[in-house]
Amino acid sequence: MDISTLASGLDTIWVVLTAAMILLMEGGFALLEAGFVRQKNAVSIIMKVFVDITFGALVFYFIGFAFMYGKDFAGLIGTSGFMMGGDLTHIKLSISNDTYWLFQCAFVIAVISIVSGAVAERINFRAYILYTIAMTGLIYPVAGHWVWSVGGWLGSLGMIDFAGSAVIHALGGASALAAAIFIGPRIGKFSENGTPNIVPPSNLPLASVGAFILWFGWFGFNSGSTLSATNGSIGHIAVTTMLAAASGGASCILFTMFRYRKADPPMVINGSLAGLVGITAGCAFVSDIVAIVIGAICGIAMVFATEFLESKRVDDPVGAFAVHGVSGSIGALALGLFAKPELTEGIGQGYSGLFYGGGWSLLGVQALGLIIVIVWGFGMTWIAFKLINLFIPARVSRDEELVGLDVGTHGVPAYSQDDDFIELTKLKKS
Template identity: 55%
Template structure:
């Protein structure tokens, strides 16, 4: 029997969504390499394990209850009430692809949101409480924000908020969750001095971080165009172009701005500039022109440099710049839709209505993410503890948490990267409560 045109179209769309879901899932490799490269060698296996946990337990929690909270039958515009374990009533979700394909695509997004936080808490958060957090991040925090913005009946969806692929739902939510986590956790030992000055705890492998950046950039061709959910949507070409241009503009701005400001082009800011451009364009990639995408990306590349410096000044220790990349520039990207959207944007004669909705939406999901993360980690801090001891931090989390180093055959002092005396003085000052919790 010959397939109908409708069946052929559905088949093409299904293949497209599954392919893009695989690209987004591959971004977890990018997160792992990027975050491992940005931190010290003695903690690099631990951070990869955290990203792996996002991809395993995070995926299972999204299957068990996250998808139902996000896309189940709406309750008061706030959360879903069906579809847990992908069972029950999901007929209200109108799709041209099988529900399984759509779930896989969304599960990859949930893992990405959790992995934003993993980099910010690197080098001092215990592995066991992180497992609990990632289950709740992928299964509760991301789904609640997603229901508000993307689910039919969600209160921000009903207001007309535009967040095509998740500058708010994934990036702002992940970034401001990261800020809350950092505030509860505290900075790495030796990062800041009593006079407010900062010590550099150097990245151990920027080549690895660059590889992670390229993988993330590559994966974004699934992240943004895949959100069309159709391989027959001719707008996917423009989405891919605006995505790519914003990344290029962000990377260029990060490179040139640091060259101008500090006299040298900073590789870490070049990478984070490109990622900031990607986080910013994710909301508007389907709604803005290529020129607007370049502007959005360039602004993001400058913002990320300024934001990293700002968070260091307030002693919010984020080893990979996740708050600046995702929180600040996810927020900027949502607001940029209100400015640059060709249909309804302020600069295109649409007035302030869309901009107001965008501002309300991104503030709402950011406050939700920050508050829930702060409450969850504060509760874990008071019960099981969330931070390794000072001695364990000196030794390195790879051996302490997992029983093996990332690099065998290398003999280095665990204190090779900082002056030992001030750290031991800091440890003495914390006694008798040497274990941070």
């Protein structure tokens, strides 16, 4: 066996394993969101995650991958690769196209899961299925093509987004915001004068376990984006990922102790996730100290963003926009400031941040790309829900929301004794 064959085999194992780590993050999303919402809606969260995995994977196989990584048309969209067929010779990697699809499939499932939490406890399940098809088949793949595909117009301008602070998180956060605004707040979340009411999470230990699973999966998310087991930057990527997450959580602990006189558990959970989101774009291209700075900024910004949304009567039960939209934006822009030349040598010339002598060019491209991705995600999600709402109500009925989606939509509570379930079944049949 020659060296190139061995390297290709190692790369394949690495990418498949990291793809599996990213897919495990769906368990993290499920536990995190189930813990943040009320007990009567825990099953509905789990079902939406299953929609993400099942419909998301199938739609991405049939059309999404082609639109994202197919042969480029005018820098805007891919035109080959439907069901992994057609001309994909422009994809030049040491791994097979099937392996590459699996890794990218894990990414697209993560994107739609961001939106899931923002519309928790009041979205119509059938409408969510249709939106999942729109996101995984068109909205995310087109934005991804612009930045990551061969010939994509934003990538050609020089935009960097190593593992997706903009393409995945800012896009997902903007889409989550549009969905939350369109569907409206939960019943009772805001009083008549606009004051937000506290809706206590049902299970914070469960949510924290979900966050730890997401944290674990993020090492696959970021380090796996090298697409190579022999890439020398894997260790550095893992270190910056760890430091940013720790910094996001630590800054949130200290800031909430100062602001609220106590460390706020849901905020701290989201603070660590915000740090992870923020470092995703530049994990390979910034120093350890910069990773700590990015994480700290994201952790604090997430708190302000959460408070701002509530002041505007926008109900985001799990903080999807504050964690993903805001922190993803910070991470994408931070690259324009802190990209270190010696760390970006492998991706071409001229990739230096403002603070490393690169001038304003990279920051400008990052800002332009970020704005385009956010506008695309928000606008297309709004249009998608407008169209869906013409045929299926995007929101459940008032009675169904008050009873809870677990029983109202899926016919089973998350937590029940056998006798309780028997009585519930009788009630449904009567």
